[in-house]
Amino acid sequence: MEKHHHHSPVGWLEITATDDAITALRIIPQPNHIAHSLHPTITQCCQELDEYFSGKRQHFDVKVHLKGTDFQNKIWEKLQQIPYGKTISYATLAQEVGHPKACRAAGSANGKNPVAIIVPCHRVIAADGGLGGYAYGVGVKKRLLEVEKNGGEKDRLKNDGD
Numbered sequence: 001m002e003k004h005h006h007h008s009p010v011g012w013l014e015i016t017a018t019d020d021a022i023t024a025l026r027i028i029p030q031p032n033h034i035a036h037s038l039h040p041t042i043t044q045c046c047q048e049l050d051e052y053f054s055g056k057r058q059h060f061d062v063k064v065h066l067k068g069t070d071f072q073n074k075i076w077e078k079l080q081q082i083p084y085g086k087t088i089s090y091a092t093l094a095q096e097v098g099h100p101k102a103c104r105a106a107g108s109a110n111g112k113n114p115v116a117i118i119v120p121c122h123r124v125i126a127a128d129g130g131l132g133g134y135a136y137g138v139g140v141k142k143r144l145l146e147v148e149k150n151g152g153e154k155d156r157l158k159n160d161g162d
Contacts, residue, residue, distance in 0.1 A: 002039040005031040006046045009053050009147070010140050013117075017041045021065035025115045027136040049117065055152020058084035060118045068112065071099070075109035082123045085148040089127040111135050117144065 001023070006013045012031055016024040022045050044062045051057035066076050074097040082088055088096075094106035113121040116136065122144040126132040134141035 002042055004036060004039070004042045004046070005034050006049065008049060010136075010143050013049065015042055015045055017045070018065060021063040022115055022118065023065050023067070025118055027116055027140060045118070052117070053147060053152060055147070055150070058148075062118065064115050064118055066114060066119065068109070068114075071097075071102075071105065072109040072112060074098075075106055076113055076115075076119050079110065079113065079119050079121055079123070082120055087123050087125045087145070090124055090132065091127050093124055107132070120144075123148075 002017050004015045004017075005028075006015060010027060012028045014024070014026045014028050014031065015022060017039055018041075020041060022041060025045070041062065045060075048057055048060050048062055052060070066073060068076065075093065078093060078097050090107045090110070091100075091103045093110065094100055094102045097106065099105065107124075110121045110124050111133065113119050113135075116122075122134060122141045124132065131138050131141055131145075
């Protein structure tokens, strides 16, 4: 396992990878130490993240390896099918994986997504159009949705701790 810390417009990203896939991407407040890796998968991931934040990338090509329950894996697979700049509700997410009454379970699985941004759990919102929750705070979720709405934020997006 390789680990790397990469700064982004929404804060520090902690990226973990095996030889051929990203296994975790977390948004952290500040790393205790800066872990740098020249691992090819992490290098590709960082490049694609920079392109995403600048508006040049709408789909990630870096391989991810997700490990969860069957239900979580169904949810995470469905998340990757939500188009860039679009959102769906937690209820729709549950319905689309064949469990229409499992809205809360879908929300829980969404919140346990180990690969933030690349597996776009931020694209799931409340049925009333509200943002709902987000593991890294609603302010970060709002910013990620704004990146997609505006086609990238470049230097305009500041990390002010929302």
